[in-house]
Amino acid sequence: MLDFHCVRTVCPYCGAGCHLLLEVLDGKLVGTLPCKEDPVSDGKLCAKGWNAWRYVEHPERLRTPLLRRGSVLEPVTWQEALEFLAAKLWGIREEHGPQAIGFFASAKCTNEENYLIQKLARAVMGTNNVDHCARL
């Protein structure tokens, strides 16, 4: 017998953070509904919110970090990707100084994640170059 239930979540697309319901049928997403009890969206969504569920199981969704080696993008582990990035960033900082680096935060992240990225920028890398996608 089938299982059908809803899950309340927050739209990942912008900083407004409208709540939405995901419709789950036997473990698969089959649709979405606006959340009528959400004071932010008042039970309404924009085109992005209505379609946010579609990328979850999209075949082209990236599921692992890719590292460009020559002309090919190779799947690598998070450990390898983060170590590569850290070494690159640190190398740039050593060579050109902290002002050569900028950090770009996102409205799609939580407040806590945005706090962490500015902390990484200021306390670890030593730069105040922190900006945000909503200013683009």
Added chain:
Amino acid sequence: MDSLLAAIRAAAAEELSRGLPLLSLRQYPWGVGPYLFRDSAELGELRIEPLYPVGKALLSLVRARALPVAVVARPCEVRQLVEMAKRQQVQPADVRILTFSCDSAQAQVCRCEEPGTTSLGWPELVVIGEESAQPAAAAIALPEDPAERRRFWAAQFAKCIKCYGCRNVCPMCFCEHCELEDPLWVERGKLLPGLPMFHLIRAMHMSARCTACRQCEAACPAHIPLTALYDALRQEVGSLLGYRPGASLAQRPPLSLSLREAPMQTGRH
């Protein structure tokens, strides 16, 4: 309200004990949403508001062949099931309906002319509770003068952000290929031009299908009184062609069943 809910839960328990899963609304830990009940121990969490489009969820179950099923449906939703059945989306024998009359306060909110239950020829339909509601007037105040009214609607349509929410939330919008996604009529990536084909097409398609559940209007971020338009067209269809959406399973729709509305496979598997 409490006694009505208790009666609905008792009727729902009966369906579950007969082995039929039951589609309705549930109080989850985070709020209310559609749910397929299978365990009578959960029926204390059955809710009937806020109003979510149960017919929409039913179509998901039909597509997954999760049939037969019982469904708790308000009168406007029962009429939707009738229209769905005529359009080969669902077979009446696959769905047992538990319905109840909305109350007068709800009828006011929905501007509902038909808050009471009727049998409509559905084979298995259980009516719960009393017929208690006073119908409300559907009409909203619109400018009388045609030129002024045209300006009114032009200004309303100009607010549209093309979220497609009105179509997405509508239980009667089940076409496999929606005309609103055909670039011939509705240009991609642009807001609506002066001649709002988007709205005219949807109004036309709703003229013999819409049962005035008002879900589209509630979902419209631009606060466009969409159903005032659909109501007006439906009244024309009613007076000219004698057709009322959802009034009877036997009455054939007056317009073509639709342009590209492919029949769905609704058999049991």
